[in-house]
Amino acid sequence: MPDVDVAVIGAGAAGLSVAAISANLGLKVALIERGRMGGDCLNYGCVPSKALLAAAHAAAEARRADRLGIRLPPPEIDWDAVRAHVQGAIARIAPNDSAERFRSLGCEVIHASAHFLAPDALEVGGRRLTFRRCVIAAGSSPLMPDIPGLDGVPWLTNETLFELAEPPGHLIILGGGPIGLEMAQAHARLGCLVTVIEAAPSIAAREDPALVAGLREALRRDGVEFREGVKLTAVEPLEARSTAEAAGVVAVLADGSRIAGTHLLLAVGRAPRLAGLDLAAGNVAMTKHGIATRRDLRSTTNTRVWAVGDIADPEGIGPRAFTHVASQHAGVLVRSMLFRLPFTRVDYAALPRVTYTDPELVQVGLTEAEAQAQGIGGLQLRRWSLAENDRAIAEGRPEGEVRLLLDGKGRLLGAGVLAPRAGEMAGMFGLMLGRRLPLSALAGMVLPYPTLAEAAKRAAAEHYAPKLLSPLVKRAVSLLKHLP
Numbered sequence: 175m176p177d178v179d180v181a182v183i184g185a186g187a188a189g190l191s192v193a194a195i196s197a198n199l200g201l202k203v204a205l206i207e208r209g210r211m212g213g214d215c216l217n218y219g220c221v222p223s224k225a226l227l228a229a230a231h232a233a234a235e236a237r238r239a240d241r242l243g244i245r246l247p248p249p250e251i252d253w254d255a256v257r258a259h260v261q262g263a264i265a266r267i268a269p270n271d272s273a274e275r276f277r278s279l280g281c282e283v284i285h286a287s288a289h290f291l292a293p294d295a296l297e298v299g300g301r302r303l304t305f306r307r308c309v310i311a312a313g314s315s316p317l318m319p320d321i322p323g324l325d326g327v328p329w330l331t332n333e334t335l336f337e338l339a340e341p342p343g344h345l346i347i348l349g350g351g352p353i354g355l356e357m358a359q360a361h362a363r364l365g366c367l368v369t370v371i372e373a374a375p376s377i378a379a380r381e382d383p384a385l386v387a388g389l390r391e392a393l394r395r396d397g398v399e400f401r402e403g404v405k406l407t408a409v410e411p412l413e414a415r416s417t418a419e420a421a422g423v424v425a426v427l428a429d430g431s432r433i434a435g436t437h438l439l440l441a442v443g444r445a446p447r448l449a450g451l452d453l454a455a456g457n458v459a460m461t462k463h464g465i466a467t468r469r470d471l472r473s474t475t476n477t478r479v480w481a482v483g484d485i486a487d488p489e490g491i492g493p494r495a496f497t498h499v500a501s502q503h504a505g506v507l508v509r510s511m512l513f514r515l516p517f518t519r520v521d522y523a524a525l526p527r528v529t530y531t532d533p534e535l536v537q538v539g540l541t542e543a544e545a546q547a548q549g550i551g552g553l554q555l556r557r558w559s560l561a562e563n564d565r566a567i568a569e570g571r572p573e574g575e576v577r578l579l580l581d582g583k584g585r586l587l588g589a590g591v592l593a594p595r596a597g598e599m600a601g602m603f604g605l606m607l608g609r610r611l612p613l614s615a616l617a618g619m620v621l622p623y624p625t626l627a628e629a630a631k632r633a634a635a636e637h638y639a640p641k642l643l644s645p646l647v648k649r650a651v652s653l654l655k656h657l658p
């Protein structure tokens with residue numbers, strides 16, 4: 175008999191969900207974590223980043239309150255108190271992810287590193303643990319770019335950024351993806367100088383360029399400097415010239431320019447945490463993106479093994495590093511691994527992405543560029559500007575836009591939004607795309623007035639407006655008016 179029914183490697187968002195469901199269904203579960211319970215999202219990712227952004231947004235709100243007739247003095251940033259807020263948010267959520275909670279659910283929680291000994295056995299803290307099924311949920315870590323000089327300078331990643339005892343004087347951020355952009359705005363609004371260096375021609379290159387342009391402008395207003403489409407060729411240490419001056423880093427760019435900063439944040443993507451798992455001993459195939467799985471998240475080479483969360487590389491669609499993907503994966507695993515239901519597959523067609531800047535950038539489904547790359551013809555775009563949304567006007571924030579992408583038959587392919595708190599609209603688009611609802615469902619929805627989400631409804635209604643006001647319809651109405 176194996177020691178456990180399910181061995182879960184990693185207690186981050188993905189591993190915790192799988193362990194909780196398996197234990198609740200009465201299975202014998204070992205949950206193995208070598209670091210902090212809760213993984214990246216709780217300790218070094220979503221929670222601290224959103225808590226820091228909340229403080230930054232409060233400072234920005236105080237600075238721009240005069241647009242509403244409220245004059246406030248410039249906000250004073252108490253860095254220690256901001257850090258206490260960030261750590262307090264983590265501490266408040268931590269009990270949900272704690273070893274105590276998972277023990278109370280019936281899991282054996284083991285604080286150790288796990289690696290494979292055989293296709294049905296792990297070594298965990300010097301002990302051989304045999305399993306019926308193993309779920310690899312070891313996550314991802316920051317990708318280390320190959321930059322000359324990096325060994326000789328101090329640098330930060332999301333694992334160390336939230337522990338800074340003092341605010342950075344000038345934060346240089348390498349990478350203009352969601353981590354880079356969120357942290358750029360957070361630090362700029364908290365009073366730091368910030369420069370973002372992005373090697374690709376544009377920040378957030380995967381997103382709709384029209385919405386990215388609006389976001390870039392908003393971040394510039396906060397004081398963020400951008401260097402896009404230029405590579406970093408080297409980094410050099412910057413010696414402090416006096417005790418009053420901070421030491422730091424000089425970024426040398428391919429165009430010859432040099433940017434001197436106090437801190438360097440690396441935010442150039444993620445790498446799967448494959449090292450040390452000894453996957454060969456477990457007969458588990460990997461790719462450079464993670465554990466090679468089928469679309470039901472089962473290993474392509476070891477039928478006892480599944481992978482979830484950032485480390486899973488499902489064939490044909492690849493990994494996605496989001497906490498909501500980790501929970502989607504857990505749902506797939508319940509059906510595929512526990513209930514053995516056939517035809518269970520991961521599908522990202524309705525997956526929302528939100529960059530939690532202010533305004534927030536949302537994309538659900540395809541962007542225009544992605545649809546064109548797939549060869550989808552007859553594309554139509556329906557837009558509604560937040561400048562024409564009553565709530566946005568009332569709040570003095572008429573900025574941003576909703577962009578709905580439709581196919582030739584008027585079916586929704588994707589939705590992009592730039593607006594304050596736009597993430598709150600993402601679920602609505604996810605439901606539309608996930609359930610393949612017709613566009614008329616959105617256009618005919620009764621939404622509370624005044625809300626920002628009405629901009630989405632108006633964009634959808636734009637699709638029907640020409641038909642509704644056509645000469646044929648007008649003629650029909652003029653005939654119908656004669657009826658009693």
Ligand SMILES: Cc1cc2nc3c(=O)[nH]c(=O)nc-3n(C[C@H](O)[C@H](O)[C@H](O)COP(=O)(O)OP(=O)(O)OC[C@H]3O[C@@H](n4cnc5c(N)ncnc54)[C@H](O)[C@@H]3O)c2cc1C
Binds near residue numbers: 451
């Ligand atoms: C700064 C930042 C902000 C983010 N913001 C968001 C956001 O707003 N929304 C969103 O959806 N996503 C966000 N993400 C992404 C999100 O954090 C990840 O997608 C999510 O944490 C992945 O969960 P996971 O369980 O796959 O991996 P992890 O959370 O990394 O957990 C894996 C765990 O496995 C452990 N482990 C690894 N190897 C072993 C081993 N051999 N033995 C034992 N234990 C092991 C690790 O210690 C770790 O705790 C953010 C990420 C970052 C970095």
Ligand SMILES: NC(=O)c1ccc[n+]([C@@H]2O[C@H](COP(=O)([O-])OP(=O)(O)OC[C@H]3O[C@@H](n4cnc5c(N)ncnc54)[C@H](O)[C@@H]3O)[C@@H](O)[C@H]2O)c1
Binds near residue numbers: 442443444496
């Ligand atoms: N709001 C959210 O949901 C959220 C927030 C943060 C992170 N995340 C997740 O974490 C993942 C990782 O985030 P990320 O921002 O580190 O990665 P990313 O891969 O999304 O973006 C990295 C950026 O760095 C650029 N880059 C790569 N190498 C470079 C170099 N040498 N010099 C300059 N630029 C370079 C890339 O072109 C890209 O724009 C995201 O893809 C996302 O899945 C999500």
